[in-house]
Amino acid sequence: MPTTYQPGEVRRLRGPDGLPSFEADERPWSRRHVACQPVRGWLVEQVGGFSVDGLTEADVQALAAASGVPLTAEAADYRGRTPFGWVTTAHRTALAAEVDRILAARRPKRCRAGRCALCGCGRSTRWTRLRGWAWADGSRSATCEACTGLLRGVDPFDQTQVRLVALAAMAGMRWSRMLTSTAGRMRLFVEVGTADDRHAEARPWVFSREALDVLRDEAHVSNPGLVVDPIRRRLAEARLGRKYRAAEAAAPVDPLTALW
Structure with missing residues (x-):
């Protein structure tokens, strides 16, 4: 042998x-x-x-x-x-x-507390209670494994930080305080989810799609350098350029410009 x-x-x-x-x-x-x-x-x-x-x-x-x-x-x-x-x-x-x-x-499983308080997904391999955030009826909320990782090191009682993390994850961007102004208008699923869809099957970030699309576009155009995906980053930079050119074309012309 x-x-x-x-x-x-x-x-x-x-x-x-x-x-x-x-x-x-x-x-x-x-x-x-x-x-x-x-x-x-x-x-x-x-x-x-x-x-x-x-x-x-x-x-x-x-x-x-x-x-x-x-x-x-x-x-x-x-x-x-x-x-x-x-x-x-x-x-x-x-x-x-x-x-x-x-x-x-x-295997992904449901949570008794309902869908993820941040992204609204219906199943996860692990669930963690989210302190500082509750459903409309006052019951506890929880986050999926992915969102729990995003909130690591973040004070859950600081709503500004939590919204900032949620916006960056939803928009596919790197976390930065430059997104704070847009993040102030961000809403989590625990805030907008109704009792009927609280336990429904869903993928992440599919609730209130129109509102999320508006926030995503706004965040991309205002800070294209933070967009992770290179194709989306180039599109955001092009849109930002068009926005600046349109603003310059619409700006009133100072009569003194031609005289000095």
Whole structure:
């Protein structure tokens, strides 16, 4: 069987089968078949018998730790010759159950408080209570995972900052205090959402579309350099140029201009 050896191994000490003896040397050594990959994701697939597509490296590491299933012969103290011969049905069942738990936690779900207080989306993988903002009936509001990340480090009781963050996210712009004047006219979903559509299915930033379109255009034209998307930035710069030229053409001509 082709094998690879790790540095520090004493090859001259072998067992009857010609392979290094487990008791031959006190120093640690290991050997690995050339078809095996020392990657945790590959090991989980071999032991569990399923694909790890959709799982991150962090998920795979947490999966192996939480399930308690040995992924290598060394961890299982297995001395046999059958590949993954230490794996049992119970091991595979434990791994599969842990995968189901991880994926279930990642599926977007609704919130009892209603849609996101900022963007108005109906489902998210995680919900966080938004202090300082309540629905019209006084009940608590919550934010989706994306909006919770946007508000990290922002005082939720400071309405100006919250509106500024919401405007930048809605318009696809970088956060800047130069947007403060426009942000003062921004409204969150928790302010305009009705009881009928509070628990409805919706995508982010689709409520009050006409008003949001007006604010988006205004923010883009007033600060085109903050627009993240390069195509939208160029369009905003062109519109700003046309706006300045129109203003200059409409400006009254000072009669003294031709006399001095």
